[in-house]
Amino acid sequence: MKVYISWIVLFLILSAGSAPGLCLAARPMGAPVDALSPQPALPARTSDIPAPSPKKPDSAIQDEYNDDRNLDYDDELFKEERITIADPIEPFNRAMHQFNDKLYFWALKPVAQGYKVVVPEPARISVKNFFSNLAFPGRFLNCVLQTDFAGAATELGRFTINTVWGIGGLMDPAAGKALDLQKQDADLGQTLGVYGVGHGFYIVWPVYGPSSPRDSVTIVGDQFLYPPSYIYPWYINRGVWAYEKINHASLRIGDYEALIGAAIDPYVSIRDAYIQYRMKEVKARQARSVLFKNTGEDQTAKGLSPSEK
Amino acid sequence: MQKRATVFFGLLIIFILSVPVYARAPMTVVETTVNRVLDVLRDPSLKSPAAKETKTEKLRVIYKDMFDEMEFSRRTLTRNWNKFTPAQRKEFVDLFERVMEKTYIDKILDYSSEKIVFYKETMVSENQAEIQSKIITSSKEIPIFYRMILKDGKWKVYDVVVENVSLVQNYRTQFNEILAGNTPEQLLEILRKKVKAH
Numbered sequence: 001m002k003v004y005i006s007w008i009v010l011f012l013i014l015s016a017g018s019a020p021g022l023c024l025a026a027r028p029m030g031a032p033v034d035a036l037s038p039q040p041a042l043p044a045r046t047s048d049i050p051a052p053s054p055k056k057p058d059s060a061i062q063d064e065y066n067d068d069r070n071l072d073y074d075d076e077l078f079k080e081e082r083i084t085i086a087d088p089i090e091p092f093n094r095a096m097h098q099f100n101d102k103l104y105f106w107a108l109k110p111v112a113q114g115y116k117v118v119v120p121e122p123a124r125i126s127v128k129n130f131f132s133n134l135a136f137p138g139r140f141l142n143c144v145l146q147t148d149f150a151g152a153a154t155e156l157g158r159f160t161i162n163t164v165w166g167i168g169g170l171m172d173p174a175a176g177k178a179l180d181l182q183k184q185d186a187d188l189g190q191t192l193g194v195y196g197v198g199h200g201f202y203i204v205w206p207v208y209g210p211s212s213p214r215d216s217v218t219i220v221g222d223q224f225l226y227p228p229s230y231i232y233p234w235y236i237n238r239g240v241w242a243y244e245k246i247n248h249a250s251l252r253i254g255d256y257e258a259l260i261g262a263a264i265d266p267y268v269s270i271r272d273a274y275i276q277y278r279m280k281e282v283k284a285r286q287a288r289s290v291l292f293k294n295t296g297e298d299q300t301a302k303g304l305s306p307s308e309k
Numbered sequence: 310m311q312k313r314a315t316v317f318f319g320l321l322i323i324f325i326l327s328v329p330v331y332a333r334a335p336m337t338v339v340e341t342t343v344n345r346v347l348d349v350l351r352d353p354s355l356k357s358p359a360a361k362e363t364k365t366e367k368l369r370v371i372y373k374d375m376f377d378e379m380e381f382s383r384r385t386l387t388r389n390w391n392k393f394t395p396a397q398r399k400e401f402v403d404l405f406e407r408v409m410e411k412t413y414i415d416k417i418l419d420y421s422s423e424k425i426v427f428y429k430e431t432m433v434s435e436n437q438a439e440i441q442s443k444i445i446t447s448s449k450e451i452p453i454f455y456r457m458i459l460k461d462g463k464w465k466v467y468d469v470v471v472e473n474v475s476l477v478q479n480y481r482t483q484f485n486e487i488l489a490g491n492t493p494e495q496l497l498e499i500l501r502k503k504v505k506a507h
Contacts, residue, residue, distance in 0.1 A: 065398040251448045262412040272482040273474045280473040
């Protein structure tokens with residue numbers, strides 16, 4: 001007897017459970033039904049119930065271009081609050097953007113291209129690793145300041161391993177599969193961000209590029225923690241600095257061009273990319289921080305819709 | 310009796326687990342599509358520079374199949390969408406697609422055996438998902454996330470996040486700024502010029 005009851009239960013569960021599935025699976029057959037409802041961003045839940053609106057037998061293609069009822073496409077699900085930045089000194093910034101653009105295309109790129117021809121890629125990667133290894137104090141201290149102790153330990157481990165076994169930092173064995181100690185890109189502007197300091201407004205510095213008052217602290221502050229900035233005669237100091245930039249650029253030729261090429265208004269595109277990039281970096285650092293981990297989680301909980309939890 | 314119960318629960322679990330499998334997992338969709346792209350790029354019969362147009366044509370078909378340009382366009386225009394007439398909307402979607410093609414086709418055709426790894430699928434809701442992948446080159450790793458939406462039982466990409474920068478959001482900021490001081494017609498003119506340029 002019990003067996004029969006269990007079979008009935010099984011049947012009920014199956015029929016209940018597969019109903020939405022069957023419903024959706026059958027959808028593509030009656031494709032126009034879905035194609036007609038102009039609510040692309042609404043979850044499928046709503047489209048489970050066929051829209052009660054009277055449908056004219058118009059072509060579905062025309063309907064696709066209908067007015068949009070759902071005006072806020074802010075991807076709440078991806079916790080994408082609208083990020084914008086004040087730009088009160090836009091004329092200055094645009095001028096600096098032009099200047100940097102020309103600096104890249106007229107000076108940095110040709111030099112980097114020539115350098116690229118002469119020096120093979122593995123050597124250039126080693127040079128990059130070497131400078132990156134020297135920047136260890138800044139990353140380490142900022143990890144500590146952000147209370148990301150795991151990150152600080154990772155950095156310390158990387159520095160030791162790469163200096164000793166990586167021939168003074170020329171190679172990066174620590175990031176290999178066996179050890180998997182990845183570089184922690186922590187800087188001072190980020191640290192301030194982790195503690196809740198906002199950007200302020202947008203600045204484009206000549207040579208340094210996109211920044212904000214908060215992130216400008218990085219340019220100054222991290223210099224103190226970067227050994228090559230203590231090289232004495234200023235011209236050698238600047239020479240080393242320029243060399244590092246050229247080497248770096250030689251590994252990324254094409255990236256800036258792609259960014260500019262894809263943009264309708266390159267200045268706005270770069271500004272937005274910079275803000276998005278920095279915000280997500282700060283969030284990622286916050287998630288690692290012992291002190292601020294919970295603030296991040298709270299936001300996550302709020303960001304999720306009730307049905308998600 | 311106990312054996313029967315085991316069989317019953319076994320069957321029950323199998324059936325319950327198999328119910329939601331009516332659309333392929335979004336990660337599989339992206340992975341298959343990317344592999345199709347790679348197949349075209351690696352095709353030895355298309356190696357000659359003369360075959361560039363054939364390649365582009367093949368990629369265009371794959372792109373149309375996997376990219377939801379309507380969702381993409383609407384999301385970049387948001388509120389401004391309603392300021393466009395239906396004819397302008399149609400032109401906008403077309404032009405935008407051509408701008409994208411123009412910008413990225415050379416980068417894609419430039420592909421030379423970099424490794425692409427798909428490592429994470431996050432379902433943010435029942436019809437939206439994010440697939441995380443990265444391109445590994447000799448000097449760097451580029452994280453690329455695909456945001457997907459399920460429509461008509463098919464997963465399609467509507468946003469690509471490259472190095473933490475969302476394409477939709479980036480264009481949204483630009484269009485917002487442009488449309489704050491210009492009419493939709495003027496924006497279309499800018500796009501037309503961009504398509505013609507180079």
